[in-house]
Amino acid sequence: MTIEPALRDALLAAVPSLRAFAISLTNDFNRADDLVQDTLVRALAHIDRFERGTNLNAWLFTILRNLFHSEYRKRRREVDDPEGAYAGRLKAHPEQQSHLDFEDFRSALAKLPPDQREALLLVGAEGMSYEDAANICGVAVGTIKSRVNRARARLGQILQLDDGDEIGPDGVTKAVLAPK
Amino acid sequence: MTEDSTEDGRDPSDEPPGAKPHPDVATPGAETWGTGPSGAGPSVPAGSAEAPGAGASNVARLHPPRIPHHPTLDRAVQGMIGAQLRSMYEHYIEQPIPDRLLELVQRLGADAASDTQDDRGVQRLGADAGNDAPDDGGVER
Numbered sequence: 001m002t003i004e005p006a007l008r009d010a011l012l013a014a015v016p017s018l019r020a021f022a023i024s025l026t027n028d029f030n031r032a033d034d035l036v037q038d039t040l041v042r043a044l045a046h047i048d049r050f051e052r053g054t055n056l057n058a059w060l061f062t063i064l065r066n067l068f069h070s071e072y073r074k075r076r077r078e079v080d081d082p083e084g085a086y087a088g089r090l091k092a093h094p095e096q097q098s099h100l101d102f103e104d105f106r107s108a109l110a111k112l113p114p115d116q117r118e119a120l121l122l123v124g125a126e127g128m129s130y131e132d133a134a135n136i137c138g139v140a141v142g143t144i145k146s147r148v149n150r151a152r153a154r155l156g157q158i159l160q161l162d163d164g165d166e167i168g169p170d171g172v173t174k175a176v177l178a179p180k
Numbered sequence: 181m182t183e184d185s186t187e188d189g190r191d192p193s194d195e196p197p198g199a200k201p202h203p204d205v206a207t208p209g210a211e212t213w214g215t216g217p218s219g220a221g222p223s224v225p226a227g228s229a230e231a232p233g234a235g236a237s238n239v240a241r242l243h244p245p246r247i248p249h250h251p252t253l254d255r256a257v258q259g260m261i262g263a264q265l266r267s268m269y270e271h272y273i274e275q276p277i278p279d280r281l282l283e284l285v286q287r288l289g290a291d292a293a294s295d296t297q298d299d300r301g302v303q304r305l306g307a308d309a310g311n312d313a314p315d316d317g318g319v320e321r
Contacts, residue, residue: 012285019281020272033278040284102271105264124262125269152261161257 027110039064108158119147
């Protein structure tokens with residue numbers, strides 16, 4: 001088997017995104033790295049099935065996603081992150097650009113059903129089109145849209161962003177504006 | 181509720197063609213996040229159960245919908261979630277790649293020049309991956 005340099009470079013370039021997707025899916029660094037490794041191995045083993053010039057990332061994400069669900073079906077549970085263990089593995093915490101706390105968001109994302117989480121990640125984080133996300137997940141475009149919307153709504157509920165506390169008028173302003 | 185309906189029963193694909201995301205939440209793939217009703221719409225959120233009939237308009241003015249259900253805030257919340265999601269994801273992308281993946285990646289490079297070694301490595305690692313994983317699904321070409 002020979003991999004041409006351009007394809008090899010494309011595979012290498014996909015690793016950070018694959019890993020980010022895997023970490024977000026599993027909420028676990030070790031599982032994520034296992035998934036990425038297995039994805040690369042499987043892709044390499046079946047590289048002859050990949051049609052040059054088509055969307056390599058979509059192909060790789062499909063493999064990773066299917067491996068994740070295969071494992072998930074076997075485990076039937078999500079791995080909880082021991083408190084602090086996850087944070088300790090981060091190189092540094094990201095700059096906070098909102099009132100949301102990084103850990104709160106990560107925890108909330110982990111509470112989403114896997115199908116909603118992957119749809120949200122593919123479209124909202126990875127920037128894929130609904131069509132590509134639908135192909136990766138093997139469902140209709142409308143299903144992906146629904147899952148993204150549900151995921152978004154559920155995150156808002158978990159993070160209590162649907163009551164106007166985090167944005168908009170504060171309590172004093174609301175009291176002033178409230179009808180007498 | 182079917183899977184293809186949204187939380188409030190709306191099909192997201194039924195958004196009015198004029199609906200545009202709030203400028204503050206415009207993002208790559210903005211259609212994902214800009215799903216709220218257009219800001220140029222009625223003062224009462226579209227689809228709201230409180231949408232008044234003609235006789236109820238005075239009541240609606242005296243008791244306007246609660247602020248949290250205002251579509252602009254909804255879009256702002258969506259934008260906040262989207263920004264946080266992308267921030268988290270970018271942060272993960274920037275994390276250093278562990279050695280074992282780097283070694284695999286380096287082997288990919290070596291494989292291009294040495295097929296024999298490549299096959300051995302794939303088989304060994306492939307056994308770790310298990311044989312019951314599904315195939316690569318709908319994008320096989």
